[in-house]
Amino acid sequence: MGASKTRVGLFTIDPVKLINKKVVNTPEPKEPEDIANTILKLAKELLKESRVSLNDVVGACIGTIGPLDIRSGDVVNTPNLGFKSFKLREPLKKALGVPVYVVNDAVAGVYAEYMAGHGSAYDNVVYLTLSSGIGAGVVVDGNLLLGKDGNAHEVGHVVVDYSSGIRCGCGGLGHWEALASGSNVWKLVVKLSSAWSLGETPLLSLSRVRTVGMSELLEYWRKGDPFASHVVQELIKVNAAGIASVINVYDPEVFILGGSIALNNPDFIFEIVDEVREYLVNRPPEFAITSFKDDVVLYGAAWIIVKTPKQLLKIQGSVNL
Ligand SMILES: [Zn+2]
Structure with missing residues (x-):
C-alpha cells in the first residue's frame, strides 16, 4: 500500500511465486476505513479471478507506507495521504479470518531482497x-x-x-x-x-x-x-x-x-x-x-508470511503453514 499505488498479489508458498496481482491508484480516502476496504476488495477479486478459496489462504501481509504502530498494525501520522492515521491489521484479520502481518513497505522490500534478490548472498x-x-x-x-x-x-x-x-x-x-x-x-x-x-x-x-x-x-x-x-x-x-x-x-x-x-x-x-x-x-x-521492479513489496510481504522474522513473530504472532 503506497501513497500512489495499491498492489495486491496472490502467491504460492513453495516456491514463493506471484501467480496473480491487481494494481490500482490508491484512492483518496473519504473515511479512514477506505484504505483497508480497498485492499480487501482487491484481495477478494483476486481470489475469485484466480479460483482460489479463502480457505486455502494461510496468511496475509501488508507492506504499507509508514510510520507504523507495529503492535496494533495501524498506520499513524503518515505524511502523504488524506488521512494521517488508519487501521489495517484488525479490519483485515477480521474480514479474512487469517493471520495478518503489517510492516513498513520498505521493510517488505528489503526482506524480498534479503531472501531472494540482490541481498541473498x-x-x-x-x-x-x-x-x-x-x-x-x-x-x-x-x-x-x-x-x-x-x-x-x-x-x-x-x-x-x-x-x-x-x-x-x-x-x-x-x-x-x-x-x-x-x-x-x-x-x-x-x-x-x-x-x-x-x-x-x-x-x-x-x-x-x-x-x-x-x-x-x-x-x-x-x-x-x-x-x-x-x-x-x-x-x-x-x-x-x-x-x-x-x-x-x-x-x-x-x-x-x-x-x-x-x-x-x-x-x-x-x-x-x-x-x-x-x-x-x-x-x-x-x-x-x-530486480523485483514494482513488485518488490509484494514479494517481501509474501516472504514475511513464509519465513516470518523472529522479531515480528514475537509481536504479531505466527502463521500455520
Ligand atoms: Zn518528514
Missing part, C-alpha cells in the same frame, strides 16, 4: 525506495530491523538541509523526503525559482503556471533546460547526502534502490550514486536496482 542489506515518499528497510548482521514501533528506518525524515526552510509532509523541516520525494519536489522547484537570476527557461515558465512533478523535471533536465539542470544538481546532492547517511549508519554490503523514481530514471540514479562518495565515511557498498 549478504547479511547487511539496505533497500531504499525513491517514490512519492522516501523510505528504507535494513538488514544488519542478518537481523531485519524493526524498532519499538516498527519505524527503525524512517530515513526519509533525516535532515539533509536544516536551513532550507522547506517543511515535510510530517511537519519537520529540511527532511530528505521534503526536498527530494515525488510528492514534495515541487517545493524545491518553487524555492529555487525564487532565487534564480539567469533568465527565463521553459521549465521556469511552466513552474510559474502550475506545479511541476518529478518526471517532468527530469525530462526538462534531459533536454538541457538550465533551470531544470540547476534543480536536478541540487536533487542529486540531496539524494547522495541521504544515501551516504544511510550507508554511514548501517554499513551495508549491498544497497538496493527501488520505487518509481529509481525504476524509471537510471540516468538520474547513476549521477546520484556517483556523488555518494563525497559524503561517505564507510567503505562503499555495491549498488543495484531491485
Whole structure:
C-alpha cells in the first residue's frame, strides 16, 4: 500500500511465486476505513479471478507506507495521504479470518531482497525506495530491523538541509523526503525559482503556471533546460547526502534502490550514486536496482508470511503453514 499505488498479489508458498496481482491508484480516502476496504476488495477479486478459496489462504501481509504502530498494525501520522492515521491489521484479520502481518513497505522490500534478490548472498542489506515518499528497510548482521514501533528506518525524515526552510509532509523541516520525494519536489522547484537570476527557461515558465512533478523535471533536465539542470544538481546532492547517511549508519554490503523514481530514471540514479562518495565515511557498498521492479513489496510481504522474522513473530504472532 503506497501513497500512489495499491498492489495486491496472490502467491504460492513453495516456491514463493506471484501467480496473480491487481494494481490500482490508491484512492483518496473519504473515511479512514477506505484504505483497508480497498485492499480487501482487491484481495477478494483476486481470489475469485484466480479460483482460489479463502480457505486455502494461510496468511496475509501488508507492506504499507509508514510510520507504523507495529503492535496494533495501524498506520499513524503518515505524511502523504488524506488521512494521517488508519487501521489495517484488525479490519483485515477480521474480514479474512487469517493471520495478518503489517510492516513498513520498505521493510517488505528489503526482506524480498534479503531472501531472494540482490541481498541473498549478504547479511547487511539496505533497500531504499525513491517514490512519492522516501523510505528504507535494513538488514544488519542478518537481523531485519524493526524498532519499538516498527519505524527503525524512517530515513526519509533525516535532515539533509536544516536551513532550507522547506517543511515535510510530517511537519519537520529540511527532511530528505521534503526536498527530494515525488510528492514534495515541487517545493524545491518553487524555492529555487525564487532565487534564480539567469533568465527565463521553459521549465521556469511552466513552474510559474502550475506545479511541476518529478518526471517532468527530469525530462526538462534531459533536454538541457538550465533551470531544470540547476534543480536536478541540487536533487542529486540531496539524494547522495541521504544515501551516504544511510550507508554511514548501517554499513551495508549491498544497497538496493527501488520505487518509481529509481525504476524509471537510471540516468538520474547513476549521477546520484556517483556523488555518494563525497559524503561517505564507510567503505562503499555495491549498488543495484531491485530486480523485483514494482513488485518488490509484494514479494517481501509474501516472504514475511513464509519465513516470518523472529522479531515480528514475537509481536504479531505466527502463521500455520
Ligand atoms: Zn518528514
